[in-house]
Amino acid sequence: MHKALISGIGVVSAIGVGRAAFADALWQGRSNFGVMRRPGRQSAESAFLGAEIAALPELRNGRGQPYRKLSLSTHAALATADEAWTDAGLAALDPQRIGLVLGGSNLQQRAALLALDPVREQPWYTPPHYAASYCDSDIAAWCAEHLGVQGPVWTAGAASASGLLAVVEAARAVVSGELDACIAVGGLSDLSHLECQAFRSLGAMGSAQYADQPQRACRPFDTARDGFIYGEACAALVVESVDSARRRGASAYMAINGWSAVSDASRQPHPSQQGEMRAVGQALAHAGWRAAEIDYVNPHGSGSPLGDETELAALRASGLGDAWINTTKSLAGHGLTAAGAVETVALALQMRAQRLHPCANLEQPIGGARWVPAQGSPARIGKALKLSMGFGGINIAMCFQHPSQFN
Incomplete structure (x- = not known):
């Protein structure tokens, strides 16, 4: 059995894009809640609270050209996986000994709503790329192509535990000796107003009691809490074997x-x-x-x-x-x-x-x-x-x- 550690991290969130900005927001205790504004997040009558990412970094393909028309979930996954890859220095490893697991399922509900609404009455105009892009595996494939990962690439869904399950799955693959390193990505769950309303009706999403003070709405473990407040986010962690990290002199954030x-x-x-x-x-x-x-x-x-x-x-x-x-x-x-x-x-x-x-x-x-x-x-x-x-x-x-x- 091999031992494993975390040798690289990447993150995008509404409080910080990139690990340095995210860490600064954590130390300062900053949040970024308000009425959500992305197209498809609100119905005509709603004003759901949440936290949305201001801007994601521009990414380029192997030919140096910027990617165009990435979905939000895909762009976030690419950004975090790229940052974690660079942080860990994975280019030094055999790409066939590197894997990637995307935690999450049904990640692009808002993107699907926006893509399909214009063609509901004329379905023959459905964009051909939708046949592949609606699959969560497409996001994992984007990451593998961008980074050149040639080991196993897969998805793992466990609702709100998906991100941590991805880390578990990556650790299993590394500890078994199947891989030297595996990137665990917690995929961005891109909600539409339909999911927001369903969560609200279920009593899971917070109500509008802090509509005029959105920074006070998210209150875990407080007596005045009344449900979760959504926050756009994505993160990637490189799980690597101790032997692999030591051979190349890589540092570790923590051991698993x-x-x-x-x-x-x-x-x-x-x-x-x-x-x-x-x-x-x-x-x-x-x-x-x-x-x-x-x-x-x-x-x-x-x-x-x-x-x-x-x-x-x-x-x-x-x-x-x-x-x-x-x-x-x-x-x-x-x-x-x-x-x-x-x-x-x-x-x-x-x-x-x-x-x-x-x-x-x-x-x-x-x-x-x-x-x-x-x-x-x-x-x-x-x-x-x-x-x-x-x-x-x-x-x-x-x-x-x-x-x-x-x-």
Whole structure:
């Protein structure tokens, strides 16, 4: 068995494009919520709150020509995968020993709505490229072509746990020895107004109670929370074998020590404390750690009234009540399929800096926990746990360790 670590990261979000800008926003506790303006995000009557990316970097193909007419999800995936590839220095590796997994499914709902609405009455004018571009695998293929990845390329969907599942899948491929490195991309979930309305009707997406103060709307673990607030985001992480990284002198953000992905055997959207506890317990067992050794937990923390209560209860019952906790979604919003990957990037940045970003809008916490204060905090982060949950009873936990402590 091979050991694995994170040797490169890339991220785009509404609070920062690129890892440096994203890190600065985390340390400053900045958010960027407001009424969403992208075409297709609002119906005639709606005013859904969220956080949208201002601009993505221009990318060029192998002939030096800029890419044209990329979908939002494709452009974000290319930008983050390119940044992570460069950060890790993967050009030095055999491309046949590099893989790529895209976390997410049904990523381009808004793009599909905009493409098909004009031809609903004349379907024979449907653009031919739609036959390939509606597939999530097309986004993964764009990344593979751009980077020259020649190992396995695939997609993995797990609702809002997709981003973290991609990291798990990449780790499995590297630890098994199949690959020297694998890029895990948490795909940008491009919602249309139809998905926003469905989430709102389900009670999952936050209401308009903070319509006149959108920066206060995203409130994970606060008593005034009433659902998630969407945030456009995408992230990529390079999972590489320790042997490969050491051979070429690559540095690491953190090591991967263990993981678990379990099901509640339910297709319902509600959470399960027992399922979350099983994921935590199995991940710790895989790492060979005790709960008391965990310094920091980056939770799912979506702002769901039931979900946050359940997660906090699961953490306490799992013996993690003394670990630091903050809420990346309170700043960046809920990226849905991208969330687990974006928050793992946030974890990596915090572990490298030995500094925890603040929680926003945590004015009246729902229960006892060691919350990171509003101004953030220096902290010793040797061992950390990341949690992600998804509709349909999906629970995922991963254990990460500071590279200086890794054998």
